[in-house]
Amino acid sequence: MSNIQVVVRCRGRNEKEVAAKSPIVIDLPNDTFSVTDPYISINNNYTTTSVSSLSSAANQGTNQSRRSSTNASATLSNYKTYKFDQVYGSQADQHLIFEKVALPLFNDFLGGSNVTILAYGQTGTGKTFTMCSGEQATKEVDFKHSESAGIIPRVLIELFNKLESVGQKDDYLVKCSFLELYNEDLRDLLNDDEKPAKLRIYENVIGAGNINNGGNSSSNGMPASKKLESKQKSIAIQNLREESISNCQDGFKVLQRGVMKRKTASTKLNDVSSRSHTIFTINLYRSQPDSNGSGTSLFKVSKMNLVDLAGSENINRSGAQNQRAKEAGSINQSLLTLGRVINSLSEIASNTSNSSIHNASHIPYRESKLTRLLQDSIGGSTKTTLIATISPAKINIDETISTLDYACKAKNIKNLPQSGQDSDLVMKKVLVKNLSQELVKLNYDLIASRSKNGVWLDEDNFKQILEENESLKASLKEANLSTESLSTKIAHFEKFKASNEINIKNLREQINRSTTKNEAISKENDQLRIDLESKNSEIKQLNERLVKVNEKFNSTTTQLAKVIxxxxxxxxxxxxxxxxxxxxxxxxxxxxxxxxxxxxxxxxxxxxxxxxxxxxxxxxxxxxxxxxxxxxxxxxxxxxxxxxxxxxxxxxxxxxxxDLKIANDKLSGYIIEDHLNYSTQELLTQLIKTKVSSQLSNLHEKLNQxxxxxxxxxxxxxxxxxxxxxxxxxxxxxxxxxxxxxxxxxxxxxxxxxxxxxxxxxxxxxxxxxxxxxxxxxxxxxxxxxxxxxxxxxxxxxxxxxxxxxxxxxxxxxxxxxxxxxxxxxxxxxxxxxxxxxxxxxxxxxxxxxxxxxxxxxxxxxxxxxxxxxxxxxxxxxxxxxxxxxxxxxxxxxxxxxxxxxxxxxxxxxxxxxxxxxxxxxxxxxxxxxxxxxxxxxxxxxxx
Ligand SMILES: Nc1ncnc2c1ncn2[C@@H]1O[C@H](COP(=O)(O)OP(=O)(O)OP(=O)(O)O)[C@@H](O)[C@H]1O
Incomplete structure (x- = not known):
């Protein structure tokens, strides 16, 4: 029986905290690593609330953590001091964390033990950084040579280094699974199916001799063959895909695929915030020597759970709204349940210090999927290390205290991990059978294609390809029709374009002609304007002459009347x-x-x-x-x-x-010869002529009358x-x-x-x-x-x-x-x-x-x-x-x-x-x- 190892990692202030000029309120004995004095002191004067909501929830019904805090506290009354197994400061790098935190568990894992590493802490404090990488998941990362590579890639590297260093003396098999719990839904991050089979958590009786139930379920369970009598149960997940990896690069690819599918979002406190809890599991199957000479090849099964929990956050501070608020609520809810589980386990550990087996019925594992998934890791049969990540900045002090309170409680939890000898053993034939099924499935096409000269496919794939081919043919036909239609349209448009070009040409010529005409008309207009002005002057002169003629006519008429x-x-x-x-x-x-x-x-x-x-x-x-x-x-x-x-x-x-006739003739002659002779311009002033004639006629008529x-x-x-x-x-x-x-x-x-x-x-x-x-x-x-x-x-x-x-x-x-x-x-x-x-x-x-x-x-x-x-x-x-x-x-x-x-x-x-x-x-x-x-x-x- 061993307590959960609790490690605290306090990062340095990030840019936002520096920008906010938030002071460091965390006091560490060493900025890198401290094992001898693993204390963390917090200046209580800076706290806004004595106990955070999460920690208060976690502390319901127990004073253990408080006591433990009290026990761990320093002498200074204003400072709250926590003691953990290990404390890492801002200068602790990834390699150090791996070596000091992960590697011991890794060795247990190699030795056949089930181990769990949990990263827990406030959002943006470095959980994903610690577990996975500091690199962005959107690009392919060479974890092998990356300083920011976290525990998982380093485990993979170390795993295959170890396995490969052993040589061919041992036979082994490495499988990986990657799942996430988002809003209480389980998702297989390695399953690329559009409608993947729903994941289901179930309890697997350890010692039943089953592993993975045909490869479709993963068991965190206890050893089956040797300790069937114990009747311990382990948590298994039905339909979770496990992918075999033969080297670390394969493991990196699997990790990368899962990380890229993980739900992330940008929040106020973290640009790439993980909104789900993830569990990356490495299953190691190592062959065991035939000690009893039965000739039956057995494989020792060990499991390493690498858990990156979603960050706890104060919604009021993070400013999460809508979907982000819902996510935070779900995250906080699951973390609350986890806190209660931790409290329960911590109290049980305090009350029954020598109890070897927890009474699981008193632990609220079933209140959330997260606690059910972590049932083996917390208070279960695995060796577990909890890495609590905190921020040193004053602005996060409440969340930091809450995290540390949890961590302290978790430190009290006692697990009952199996030793390497107690690990599950799997018969080679079962393992081979499972592997063969997988191999058959994966290499159908390859086998079929290599069996003949031509391409050879299995029937399902062939049908699928035929369907795709038919679909492609139909698409091609449609494309051809569309092409023909487009060609017709293009031809039509070409004709239209040609006619338009002709029309445009004609229109341009018309425009040119019109322009020329316009210019000519403008010139004519100018000339006509000049002519009009001259005609107006002529009309004016004619009017003056007409006035004179009228006067003369009147005088002549008067004379005529006088003569008459x-x-x-x-x-x-x-x-x-x-x-x-x-x-x-x-x-x-x-x-x-x-x-x-x-x-x-x-x-x-x-x-x-x-x-x-x-x-x-x-x-x-x-x-x-x-x-x-x-x-x-x-x-x-x-x-x-x-x-x-x-x-x-x-x-x-x-x-x-x-005489009268002569007088009349004179008058007529005067009118015709003298008066009308003035109308020589009548071609230009027809109107005037008509007017004068009509006036003369009217005058003549009036005179006659x-x-x-x-x-x-x-x-x-x-x-x-x-x-x-x-x-x-x-x-x-x-x-x-x-x-x-x-x-x-x-x-x-x-x-x-x-x-x-x-x-x-x-x-x-x-x-x-x-x-x-x-x-x-x-x-x-x-x-x-x-x-x-x-x-x-x-x-x-x-x-x-x-x-x-x-x-x-x-x-x-x-x-x-x-x-x-x-x-x-x-x-x-x-x-x-x-x-x-x-x-x-x-x-x-x-x-x-x-x-x-x-x-x-x-x-x-x-x-x-x-x-x-x-x-x-x-x-x-x-x-x-x-x-x-x-x-x-x-x-x-x-x-x-x-x-x-x-x-x-x-x-x-x-x-x-x-x-x-x-x-x-x-x-x-x-x-x-x-x-x-x-x-x-x-x-x-x-x-x-
Ligand atoms: N110890 C550290 N050293 C350097 N940078 C760090 C450290 N810890 C975290 N960071 C940086 O801080 C940022 C946030 O870290 P990360 O995403 O891992 O936090 P998180 O706890 O996983 O947050 P969330 O819960 O929101 O996912 C990242 O840019 C990361 O690189």
Whole structure:
């Protein structure tokens, strides 16, 4: 029976602790190694809590550790001192640890004992450094030549050195297993299967003669063959893989594989913190000499458990959260259980100092997998050494004290390790069988491949390879399809690229062309801008010229209107003059002449009558018949004069029209030649031309309208004035003349009746033939007069025809162009109408005179003869028309001399009324009536 060896290793301060300027609170007798004085003192003044949570948990129900601490404490009250088996300081290297701590156990291990080395301590204090290596596990480490190589690699090196140094005298077998306990789950760190078989802890009865149960379980158990009677149980792990190693390098590879699979994480206190508990186990099978001569080869089985516990940590200090906190909780939980186990074992050891076998039922091994795994190592049958790693820094003092408390308690635990002679023995055939199974499994392919020239595989592997091959074929097919698809796409993209390149080329050419065009357009724009500016200036000049033209046009229009007004005035004045002349000169002259002639005739007639009275027959007839043709000639002359006046009037009208036409032509010429010639720039300023034209047209139209309106109004007013004045004058004159003539006619009629009565009475013998002759002459005179009227009618008809033609031309749209600026038809018609009215008046006068002439009855005249009345000449002279100028037409101044007055007068008396009636009828039905009708129609047209 032996106590667990407890060794403390205190590292130096790390960079964080130095940076934190945390002082060293650990006092060691030697910074390297101390065996004679294995004490550790801690300055209690630095402690924040008297006992850490872990240590308090571990100390539940016992004061042993406290007592032991007390026993180990130094004299200084402020210092807490611990005594251990060995104490290593910061200067203790890996080799020293191996030599002083591991090598003794290793030797036991070689001797066939089961040994355990446990590393326990706060996180970041060097457990993994001590057990495995200071090198990073991510790279392949040459442990053989590494100073930082820990206990495990050094054990492996030493193991094979020893085994190989023994030579071939002993047969041996070395197997390794590597497992981890993470969050209460066991993981085989050497099993690379995706779904490895679940590891299961079970108790193996030591001495049953089984080792590894076919290789699938590892036994920490006690010797089976020799001490079956002891019935001790060992802990075995089902399905844990063990790998045989034949040299240390193989062992390094196994170690490296496991370390790389181990759960690590970066924490506040350690960059690569182990988050799981690991157990690296080396199983050594060494052949034993056949001492009893049975011929049965036996192999001694020893086991070396190298345990790297996860670091205890204060979660509050480590700042672990989430997964890290869960890990820490699990770690702490398992360590708490381990502490209770240690306490229990420590108390049992204190109470039963000589007890050789613990009552396992009182030890809480089953409370965690960790304690179950370590059941053989702590309080079991193995030689165990606990290496407690601590930090010297003040900031970790609580955890350090806790660790040391544990270590002290563990130091009290007593194990009952078997000696080398008590180790398990395994028959060689069993071992070989197990090894053969493993070899068969591992070398199937090799055996198959070497048995033929070609490649030879076992069926499972072949099937697997076939499946892989099929999978690869399918993948290849898919890849080919994908390649084809990609090739098609590439070809498509190549085409697309080619077309795109063509398009790009075309687009570039278009861009170039567009650029060239743009440049040209820019140049054109610049030029156009310059042209526009010049055109604007030209437009400005044109506008100025247009303004001037407009001013000139306005002035010209004003002048034109003035000319037109002047012409109109002159025309009206001319017409008025003509009419005045006609009225005053022609008509009055005619009338005056007529009156004078009439008066003369009357005087002559009176003389003649006197003469006739005196000469009864000769003078009256001659006077009457000789003077009538002369009167008619006069009438004809007057008519001719009147006709010539009408022609003159027409000529004047034509002249006026011509003048107006010339004025219009001048205006048109001015517009076309002068005004429109300014529009030579119209190709460039079509809009201006249109505007000017439209404005000119509108202006022209407005001017025409205003002129027409003015002329119409003037015409209308003049017409009304003229008509009213003429009508009034004519009516007045006619009325006065009619009244006068009526009076004279009455007188003359009375006188004539009296003369004719005297003639009838006195000249009964007037020759009838002469009278007839006079009658014929008078008829001829009437016929001639009728012809004259007919000619006048024709002339009037001709004029009316011209007027109709004028009306037609008026209606002709082409004439409207010429008419613009000319006197309107109303004006012309008004003039004609005025002329016609004057003619009408003149004709009326003539008609009236003719009526008077026609009414002349020589018989009546003769009846009123003073000779027959017997009245004195003075009385007759008072009653005679000669008292005042009479316009009564004298039928004749003398009678034809060869006609007998008596005879002639008798015929005249009977025939003249008939002739008079006939003339009146002719007058009513003749050209005058037609003329009046036509004039009436013309007037209707003008008014309509
Ligand atoms: N004695 C020592 N000498 C030199 N360096 C050391 C020593 N002990 C530990 N270290 C260094 O301290 C760091 C932490 O050590 P390590 O990882 O072994 O601690 P740990 O106790 O295993 O921590 P955890 O429990 O978190 O895994 C490592 O970088 C290691 O190299």
């Amino acid at each position: 007004y002047e012409n109109l005035d002159s025309s009206i004045e001319s017409i008025s003059n003509i009419l005045t002349k006609y009225n005053n000169s022609a008509n009055n002259e005619i009338l005056t002449t007529f009156d004078r002639q009439l008066a003369k005739n009357i005087v002559d007639f009176r003389k003649s009558v006197s003469q006739k009275i005196r000469d009864i027959n000769n003078n009256l007839s001659n006077s009457l018949l000789q003077d009538l043709p002369e009167f008619l000639n006069k009438y004809n002359e007057n008519y001719d004069t009147l006709n010539s006046l009408v022609l003159t009037l027409n000529a004047n009208l034509c002249q006026n029209l011509s 205003s002129l027409n309106l003015l002329i119409q109004e003037s015409q209308h007013s003049y017409k009304q004035l003229f008509e009213s004045s003429i009508t009034q004058i004519s009516q007045d004159v006619i009325e006065s003349e009619r009244n006068e003539l009526s009076k004279r006619e009455k007188n003359w009629s009375n006188e004539a009746n009296r003369v004719f009565g005297l003639i009838d009475k006195d000249l009964a013998d007037v020759n009838q033939d002469e009278l007839n002759h006079n009658k014929e002459r008078f008829a001829a005179l009437s016929t001639q007069t009728t012809e004259s009227f007919s000619n006048l009618d024709k002339e009037t008809t001709k004029n009316l025809a011209g007027l109709g033609e004028l009306i037609k031309r008026e209606e002709d749209p082409n004439f409207s162009i010429i008419r613009s600026g000319l006197p309107s038809l109303d004006e012309v018609c008004g003039s004609i109408k005025q002329n016609d009215a004057s003619i009408k008046n003149t004709l009326a006068e003539i008609d009236k005179n003719l009526k008077d002439i026609r009414r002349f009855d020589p018989k009546v005249a003769l009846k009123s003869s003073p000779v027959r009345s017997g009245r004195s000449p003075e009385v007759e002279s008072r009653r005679s028309p000669s008292r005042s100028p009479s316009r009564t037409i004298s039928p004749s101044r003398t009678y034809n001399k060869h006609i007998s007055p008596t005879k002639s007068l008798a015929g005249v008396k009977t025939k003249i009324p008939q002739l008079q009636t006939s003339l009146e009828n002719k007058e009513n039905q003749g050209p005058n009536q037609k003329r009046r009708r036509v004039m009436q129609e013309v007037e209707n047209l003008l008014n309509g």
